[in-house]
Amino acid sequence: MASIRVVALCLVSFQFLVCVIEGIPITITNNCPYTVWPGSQANQGSPQLSKTGFELSSQKSDSVDVPAKWSGKFWARTGCSNNNGMFSCATADCGNHVECSGAGEATPASLMEFTVDTNGDHDTYDVSNVDGFNIPSSITPQGGTGTCKVASCPANINAACPNDLQFKSSDGSVVGCKSACVAYGKPKYCCSGPQHNTSQTCPPSNYSQFFSKQCPNAYSYAYDDNKGTFTCSKPTAYAIKLCP
Ligand SMILES: *[C@@H]1O[C@H](CO)[C@@H](O)[C@H](O)[C@H]1NC(C)=O
């Protein structure tokens, strides 16, 4: 079976004069009752996508192709507005433009992270609250074989956020929930520095346990033992849902 598959790929590759499999689409659906502005950033060594930021109204979907081998992340900005040509967002801003063009997001932000490797063993993906939370989300791989479970943080953590982690917009409403690393910057929360940079020396904190309780299928801190459990071999697409 494997060799038949390879032959099929070779015929396709002769036709297009290149020996790579095309990338796969990631479709983002906004089920939130408000407009969001998704953004993406490729990790070092991967190209930025054709769209790195766009507006997505409530109940709308849009998709972007990722290359056969790509790693990077998506997030969703909320509360954006354009004042005298200056675009800015209440959460997860990437620098005053709708297109993020390689720029990362302001914290706190829920992250949807991917390492896609169409020709490799498997992809990995996750929903992360390591840099805090701003919007409920899920990632569902489509097709593919292996574990392929849904990564998600469907809870609205903003509503349950402890006082000391709350991130408020100018009108005082809680629009994000910082991780303890973002709020306090301490090595024991960030799993950084010589004393806390391994899974053994960076156990969960009471703060990361709060995130983990709210969203067991998302990463709650850098050495969360969820790590590595979200894998799927050769999915044909991914669906990201916001407010799943
Ligand atoms: C942790 O920090 C020490 C000291 O800076 C360093 O030697 C070691 O490689 C680090 N370990 C990891 C896993 O980053």
Ligand SMILES: *[C@@H]1O[C@H](CO)[C@@H](O)[C@H](O)[C@H]1NC(C)=O
């Ligand atoms: C975590 O523990 C600290 C004291 O060690 C306390 O001030 C804080 O409120 C606790 N936070 C949560 C979310 O339980």
